[in-house]
């Protein structure tokens with residue numbers, strides 16, 4: 001059967017496809033359990049299922065679809081690449097298209113190609129974080145890594161070892177050894193129980209002291225890896241002061257600082273990269289998701305001094321996806337031409353303000369946070385007693401019901417954070433003001449319905 005002859009079966013339903021999917025695919029399926037639809041087509045911020053129902057998509061391929069679905073610039077780029085006669089795949093051999101994409105991508109990094117070079121690796125975010133860690137070990141000759149609670153770096157053995165969430169780790173023995181976790185600042189749930197500036201100051205001091213303490217029990221690491229905004233961990237933004245200190249200390253001790261920009265990268269936070277908000281320059285930047293403009297691609301930006309690889313020191317077959325480099329180039333150009341970083345900032349500010357207003361009406365919204373179009377809404381049980389920092393216990397049952405009610409109201413979004421209590425929005429960067437208003441209309445209806453379903457009120 002050719003692609004063009006694959007049309008939805010007459011009178012087909014979501015249920016028809018979901019049943020077939022459950023019969024043919026592993027139990028590992030995740031999204032279809034929370035968002036039970038079969039997609040027939042998609043455009044911009046909208047997805048249409050096989051029954052003809054339209055959904056507003058604030059998940060956007062977990063942030064991959066920076067320009068939304070089937071953006072004309074992305075489609076044109078795919079068509080141009082197909083008709084250009086270029087090979088679709090080239091390992092790490094170069095082409096004029098790859099050359100142009102490489103240059104355009106380097107220009108996005110601080111100092112551009114004078115400061116950084118690129119490494120194309122296997123196409124997933126986890127491939128990128130794995131390569132970054134191997135490079136840091138190669139460069140320093142050291143073996144351990146510092147990662148942070150709440151961090152997410154992928155699902156392969158090394159990446160999972162550096163990931164905070166325990167549910168995926170508990171069932172897998174033998175993850176990469178040598179990962180030391182440290183607490184990540186959290187405005188609403190300060191891991192030190194201090195909260196506010198005092199919490200940030202203490203964590204900033206703690207990091208420096210820990211690295212410099214000759215009795216810390218932890219040998220000097222090869223790398224520190226972190227997200228400037230934790231995504232899967234529940235949309236937690238690193239305070240500038242803390243991030244600057246991490247940069248200062250890692251530089252002083254020649255520890256490779258790896259910024260995982262797989263999710264926050266590419267204008268989502270209101271700047272091209274989330275680390276730019278703190279004005280720091282990482283040694284290695286990991287990019288995936290949006291970097292391939294909807295298609296699979298992962299790239300490391302490496303400060304030239306740290307490029308310690310020997311030829312073929314790290315390889316991988318799928319490093320040469322020309323279609324993805326074309327769509328990546330089209331995405332960079334569109335982001336720049338249409339100033340989508342600013343759109344992300346403005347639309348995100350509007351949404352945050354609206355969620356904060358909604359929190360007055362619905363006190364089960366305990367905290368609204370994020371930057372640009374990387375937003376988190378933490379769902380709490382306000383009937384319980386707040387702790388000494390004013391934080392209420394999370395309500396994972398209600399958060400799950402809100403996600404379901406959003407789906408029923410044709411709004412696609414994700415959950416994350418500790419025990420899945422944070423509703424997460426990763427809207428396409430092209431979302432309009434009118435679509436944001438529509439997000440809020442649907443969300444408000446959904447939260448009221450979920451409260452009735454879970455609490456009867």
Ligand SMILES: Cc1ncc(COP(=O)(O)O)c(C=O)c1O
Nearest residue numbers: 124125126152153154260262263
């Ligand atoms: C920050 C971050 N790093 C790494 C990854 C892993 O990417 P992938 O799922 O493509 O392996 C993700 C995925 O969500 C991510 O958010």
